[in-house]
Amino acid sequence: MELTIDENVLKAYGLISKNIKLQQIGSGHINGTYLLTNLSTSEKFVLQYINTNVFTNPKAIANNIQAVAAYLSKNSPNYLFPAPLLSQSGETMAIHDGEYWRLSPFIADTVALDTLNSPKQAYEAAKQFGKLSRLLNNFDSSKLEATIVGFHDLELRFEQFKAALNTAQDAVKDKAAQEIETALSFQHILSQYLEFKSNADFPNRVMHHDTKISNVLLDKETFVGVCVIDLDTLMPGKFISDLGDMMRTYLCEFSENETDLSKISIRVDYFAAMIEGYLSEMGDILTATEKELILFSGHYIIYMQALRFLTDYLNGSVYYPIHYPEQNLDRTKNQFKLLGELFANESVLQEIVKANLVKKQV
Template sequence: MELTIDENILEAYGFNKENINIQQIGSGLINGTYLLTNLSNGEHFVLQQLNTSVFTNPWAIANNIETVANFLKINSPDYIFPAPLHTTNREAMYLHEGKYWRLMPFVKSTVALDTLSTAKQAFEAAKQFGKLSRLLDNFNSSKLEPTIVGFHDLELRFEQFKTALSQASVTVKDQAAKEIETAFEFEPILTQYLQLGSNADFPNRVMHHDTKISNALLDKETFEGVCVIDLDTLMPGKFISDLGDMMRTYLCEFSENERDLSKINIRVDYFAAMIKGYLSEMGSILTSTEKGLILFSGKYMIYMQALRFLTDFLNGNIYYPTAYADQNLDRAKNQFKLLEELVKNEEQLQQLVDAELLDK
């Protein structure tokens, strides 16, 4: 649909309402995203309003992206990294009436998919997320600030779950009794993670932290990977965040909102393609410890998301938007089922990982 944006925002980037067409785009729930078309030359841009309820330090995001962009310009000048464009006053964002806006280049002839429909798409997306990490292998990740503190901290998420459990009503706890029991049954995943500690062979890297398929741009004709977008959570982290989030969102045909748990299964061919794509970029860089944690990364991220949904249900649904009262509980059931499926198929999946690592 055609929209209007305050003219002060357009003027900050050298536009005016007479020469710009505006359409809302994107399926994300966090930021408002718009496609701007320059009517005089047909050039496209992406305008976005940052959600400061989620991202409380917008300048950390801006500084992180600009720091990485400068590194890539020098070390990988041909790589497409759609960093925000500056305002006419050379600012990375424009602050208007308490809201932060930014303008990004539009990457032509690409598509962002909401769902995966082929294993090739899984390969291409995983390759792109791996490529970004590979190109930043020699970048000092400590130069970046966390944009969401504790975002993928499983220890923190488990403590939040226990706090929510201690404060929930008896009725709510009874309703979620099976899922609460399952959460404690999978606690060894947290134990294994904590045992890694500050292992030097498990380094901090620059991670994207949100590797769903819609954040990888693919060529609209060939579906070959082009680049990644949505760089708000580009910050220091562990490789298990990116690879694990890919497993969580690529391996099942259905999303976390599917209530029919019989549909929650692992697509083994998608797993194989994803691992092949990721290791085609990262296979020569991952340490021996990291290589041993490839399958664990899926357990880690799926378990964390299950805990987050369950915690929000126990807290009265205060974080994730819901369409009905028990949706977060249903989402937790969905993610625990996905985790159980991953464990059930572990032997076969590990064989695929081992075979792929032999080629690296």
């Protein structure tokens, strides 16, 4: 089926439909993303529709990206930061009929992977996310707005879980009884977070918040990291958001949709590569408290995601798309198995962290 975009959106960028070719790209489930080719010039761009059901304040996204782009342009002019292009009227988005669109540069000769295939790729991805954090170390994160309020707030997610427990049907709670018990048994992760939350040595930083492998571009031949993309959740947060999300999505060969829990295990070599890549950029930046919490970041994010799946299941699966009634419960089981594996391998993983921190000091 031929893809069409409203002519008014195209006109905002000086384009007309008869001179462009559109192709849907990307594996994300939130925004619509298209490769746009200008047939007159052969130039390529990325055209993206912002889902305002998820991102209720798209102007905050635009303002955040613009502020970071200006800072990087001044302080790290050679860094590739694919900020959206301005429309012909000088705006960062084209708005038509309540819809928000943006046009971004297309980075040639790169690939965005859906799955990791080697520790080298984990190293390169972690290095790119770490590099962005390092370059923004002196940027005042309070200048940015939250594009999704409470996105990685475990305290909020636990309160939402408790509220769901109070309203869920008994039959649903009975099916999830084991997972509810497991969720409560891991509450010490929240307690540990709250101990550090207001510590001055645990600062807010500019975080990407969605560090899955598909959000970094790699050279299509060498798989060397090129740049970070999908900047909608670029906002203030703790370092555990980025590193923890990498642990959640890089360390197991299988995604949260895998129902055979025997397949859910930690790839130690991927962990080692990821930590080496991240600390090659952030090892001299992280505070003493942050260094203590490196492995904890995986506990934090995986537990939070398990709670979110479980909460959605208890609420009738109204947030995450499902293909069968028990899918969010299965996703919960999957994430709790992954969390258990992280704890089971804690001693060897901590040794890897320690060795990399020592290497940075040499």
